[in-house]
Amino acid sequence: MVRWLRFVWVFGLNKAFIFTLDAILALMLCSILFLFTYSMLTKFQYSGVRETLLHDVSSDLLTSLEKNGTLQNAVRYSRTAEIRDVLSNASSTICSTITVYSSQNTPVLLVMRADCNCTGSRSAAVRSFVVPESNGTLSEYMAKMEACYK
């Protein structure tokens, strides 16, 4: 095994010095570490708020759709066009899917934004709501919105 590497550095006369492989490696490692740290720091972006925002947007949409009766109508009439419209016209950077589950945890409705691929972080929000039935009783449902950045 080669332990030492001899470098001959000629400064004019027949003078030379020995520089070890260990030292060269240490030097390279040190430089690489400096440059790597710097490049990592320049690329670093705080994403905490971005993820919170994703959850807030999901929560906003579910709350609004529940409060204006869109979710209830979608379940009652199996109508998904309004929800699909909202998902398509919402933020251009977010892909989203809304699934409505019955109280037996069975999916009864699934609406997703078309032509959307997730590349960034994901978040999910849920909201319960009730739908009055024709016989006067109330049925409980749960809407789950999953969202992610394009």
Place this chain on the structure above:
Amino acid sequence: MKRAQLFSQDIIFAILLALFILSLWVILKDRVLHVLSITNDRTMLDEAASNAMSQLLETSGTPANWNRLEVINDTAISSMGLVSERNVLDSEKLEKFISLSNDNNYTTMKKLLGLEREGYEFNFSVSSLNGLLLYNTSRSPSAVYGNASYSALNTTAFLERYALLNGSLVKVCLGVWIE
């Protein structure tokens, strides 16, 4: 008696290498500190914008009838909110907020939204899902940003959230930037 060589080429080379590493450290240290400082500023900006937006869309303000007060200042009002219940915008509050933000009360509005840090400016707008602008405050980033989309810039936090206005879903936008 033989003479020894005290200052050999080895030492010269070693000093050169040490100087190289030292200068690399000095140059990168300043840049790294600069990046950290920008990241910290950006984090503060994002958090301030996020808190302001949550306050507007999730609370009705304190007192809840702040829009009917005769005197608008940070003594009479301790927080600003635009909804009657979560995500349901109160059009009266919204109109009052827009009108106050466009006149001499802009600084008070900033303070009530927690955006009082020096240099912070904000723009608030409400538009329909198909892009029709319904309400908008008059401020926008200065010429420094030109026509570029200021949401993409590092010194601007741009938040987009949703709420109901008169039963319809609307897009609520808050841009906060440093000037």
